[in-house]
Amino acid sequence: MPLPFQRILLTFFFSGVIGFSEVVDQQAWEKKVPENRADLAAIQARLQELIPVTQKALVSIEANDGAGSGVIVSPDGLILSAAHVIGRTGVNMEVRLLDGRRTNAVSLGGSEISDAGMLQIKEPGPWPYVKIPKLHSSKVGDWCFGLGHPGGFDIERGLVVRIGRIIEKKDETMQTDSRLLGGDSGGPLFNFEGKVIAIHSRISNEPDQNFHVPIESFQENWEFFREQDLLTFENIEQGGFLGIACEESDQGLVIQSVIPGTAAEKAGFQENDIILKIDDEVIRNREKLTIFISGKEPEDEIKIEYQRQMSTATLKLKLGSRFE
């Protein structure tokens, strides 16, 4: 992890480059808002250019109790979808590509916190796939488009595309004003580079404030989702318990509050302490912290490196249980 000053320098450097390119040729979808019909036409043209490429990686997933969607992200057939679409690990499911090809996949892991889920196609491939962007490359205001099979695969209707912008992004949720319906769940949300930035998760009562799993949830917990298990709320309840509420920041996980009587309070953690590493592993993602802690048992000992004001320190503590 770069030191803070290096980060600042990098940020400075890149913002300089972007600042320059803004003057020369800023794309319509990079503006704060499209200003005229020419901007809208440019957005439309870009969208129409990206659909033929991205749609090939879209799949519909037929599970026992309904249909969902997913997207292939590797030539050997790894699929990103939603936890509530896969249900649990190790389930065989049929997936269908837009061209009608059917094949079998098995559900891997995921997390009910963010609603991220993975599947693996059994046939070796190569499968059409889409790329994933760098960490934290999407931000509020970005234009995006979603693909999915609302209500299930329908060959006469064909592909459904919906456009929108990211209206909120925080920790393990992203909200957009792109529309969603049941059956869209697990389908991909793309940026205007054609890369997957999120997976459709839940619809809101307001049609223009729907929820998605940000790609960061997958990126930060890739190994766990791929190799291990589906983290459920039940797992969280039964695993180890630290006793803090925190928020993600560039420096690390900032503690917002410490619950009295818990392991965290006994160890002396305070508000605004920043967690840097646990058991020597860098943890900047809130979901990763929960996966890590609830993967432990109550009474297990962990080592936490943290920052308080300008100094860093390390301490060891014994995890508690949620029911103490």
Added chain:
Amino acid sequence: MHFNLIHIALLFFVTWNTPAFCEDQNQTNSLEPAFRLNGIKTQDAFGPGKSKALHSTVRLMRNNKLIALGTLINAEGYIITKASSCVGAREATMHNGESFPLKIRKRFEEIDLALYQLISQQVEFDCVEWEEGNQTSPASWVFSPYPGLQEIRIGITSGNPRTIGREGGVMGVMLGRDGKENGGIEINEVVPQAAADRAGLLAQDLILSVDGRRVLRKNQVIQIVSSKDPGDMITLEILRNNKKKQLKVTLGHNSVTFELFNRNLQMSGPVSKRKDNFPLILQHDLPLPKEGMGGPLFNLKGKCIGINIARVDRVSTFALPVETIKPYLKKWLPTLDKTLSKGIP
């Protein structure tokens, strides 16, 4: 304070991804409404097309309640709208609040379209300009007036232009097993508020005949009923408490009758009653209520490409494309092309 901390912690660990929590935390970091897909700034990017759209649309009223929108198609005040939504419309209101009495000129039941005229001595009405070009490609910008006629709603076309098949009428009952000898077919359940309920049918009633034809099998009932249209009346002979009885049922629409059983429809809010049996439709995702049907659908150039004809669910609306509408209007309104060119340069 103590309670608050625990409350926060519980939210974080157990339900930290509920919508309420996210909204509370994110006020400062959310995209301002004006810049969103349907925000006022994005609407303004559509330029003069926006106000032209609002000026060439009317609100159709019945008892001072909005029931549908209408699309002005010539300077003489002719409008087209969704026929099944505007029964009983007496008055049309413009974007500026001006009102005109309405006269029905013609109904084209086949495509669920009605032709009305606004009655006025002196006014030359603004009207839509039709798109003359080729079919609209998927994922193209479209917009339509929102019912208040002060704003538009924006979205894109999606899915293939296609035919929507006929659904047929329904009674809104769950039928039991096939009847024996002369026992008829038992009704297991009656959908609340649906056609059968309103006609007075009850669970456990035995259906003996439909429109005078004796029925012994469940499929016979389904076949007869679905061959009728919503709005048609059928006569049932039933057996209740060992007494024969005759009931008349005015059939309902499949789409709204079984709403209770469809999760997606429950989340959608009111949808159009008729959303089936169209020769060709364009699908789009404009967030319009069912009272927003009958209004025009425009492309990025501000040309009218169709009439919104059915709100299907929370993400899908069907529009009748111009190519489908024109032949009907041309037959009935031979001067259509000439009058159309008057309104907008």
